[in-house]
Amino acid sequence: MISRIHSKLGTAGLVVAIVALVAALGGGAYAAQQGLNGKQKSEVKKIAKKFAGKPGATGPQGPKGDTGATGPAGKNGTNGTNGTDGEDGAPGAPGEAGMCSAEEPECSLAAGGLLTGVWSAAGAEYISPAAISFPVRVSPAPTAIYASDVAEFDVGYQLKDGSAVLYGPYPCVEGCSGSIVEQADPFAALQESEDAFLAACPGNAADPKAASGFLCIYKKDLTGGATAPAAGNAVSSKSEAAHTFGVTVPFEFNAGGGYIRGSWAVAK
Numbered sequence: 001m002i003s004r005i006h007s008k009l010g011t012a013g014l015v016v017a018i019v020a021l022v023a024a025l026g027g028g029a030y031a032a033q034q035g036l037n038g039k040q041k042s043e044v045k046k047i048a049k050k051f052a053g054k055p056g057a058t059g060p061q062g063p064k065g066d067t068g069a070t071g072p073a074g075k076n077g078t079n080g081t082n083g084t085d086g087e088d089g090a091p092g093a094p095g096e097a098g099m100c101s102a103e104e105p106e107c108s109l110a111a112g113g114l115l116t117g118v119w120s121a122a123g124a125e126y127i128s129p130a131a132i133s134f135p136v137r138v139s140p141a142p143t144a145i146y147a148s149d150v151a152e153f154d155v156g157y158q159l160k161d162g163s164a165v166l167y168g169p170y171p172c173v174e175g176c177s178g179s180i181v182e183q184a185d186p187f188a189a190l191q192e193s194e195d196a197f198l199a200a201c202p203g204n205a206a207d208p209k210a211a212s213g214f215l216c217i218y219k220k221d222l223t224g225g226a227t228a229p230a231a232g233n234a235v236s237s238k239s240e241a242a243h244t245f246g247v248t249v250p251f252e253f254n255a256g257g258g259y260i261r262g263s264w265a266v267a268k
Contacts, residue, residue, distance in 0.1 A: 107137060109136050114210065120260065121249070123251070123257060124255060124258075127235060128252075128253060129238070132217070132247050134246050137244045142268075144242035144249075145157065146217045150190060150193075151187075153191065153194045155193045155194055156201060157231060157236075162239065164235075166180075166193060167193070168193040168195075203216060203218065205220040216264060222261070223258040224256050227253075229249065234252070
């Protein structure tokens with residue numbers, strides 16, 4: 001019967017009906033105490049709990065509300081004041097006068113300066129000079145040394161007007177007074193000559209270098225026969241000392257002809 005009441009009245013209606021039923025059964029006792037006593041409340045709760053349904057599932061989320069109206073725009077801020085200009089810096093110190101300037105009208109190489117370049121010569125059955133021209137003057141005129149080798153020692157020949165001599169403590173390898181072959185230890189003498197040459201010309205054809213006051217002339221390669229100036233040979237008589245503006249180096253080619261080329265460096 002209670003199930004039929006529950007299905008018709010629902011949970012809330014069922015609770016009201018049970019309260020009424022208990023009150024009716026209690027009769028005058030309910031009226032006397034103006035409400036249910038503790039035992040009656042307990043019975044009502046037990047019956048209501050037995051027939052109460054389980055909590056329903058959470059309902060779907062409601063639709064999103066409309067966007068609220070845009071608030072009024074804020075006031076623009078005031079611009080800040082411009083900063084004051086800084087003081088002008090002090091003028092820099094005057095720079096040094098460069099080459100070819102009003103202070104250096106002769107365009108001379110400055111002390112500690114280094115110039116480099118390349119040279120070449122070609123011919124057949126005659127003497128052909130290789131010209132080396134400095135882009136600026138080198139004053140005083142440098143000592144010109146043509147790099148060569150003797151018995152696997154690196155040596156050099158100093159070019160003079162009308163001759164070429166072995167650079168270093170000995171004037172030639174042989175055929176002159178004080179030559180290397182006249183020394184008690186020719187190999188030690190060659191070593192001294194190599195040391196003197198390398199101190200003046202510490203570079204090579206791929207990396208030309210020169211000590212201050214020297215013009216170093218390095219050979220890269222050649223084709224055909226080419227005789228370079230050396231102490232006592234015929235080509236050396238065509239030699240000349242270096243000028244402040246350059247030098248020419250004589251070479252003699254054989255009947256087949258050919259060419260020779262290399263690099264140079266001059267330092268002040």
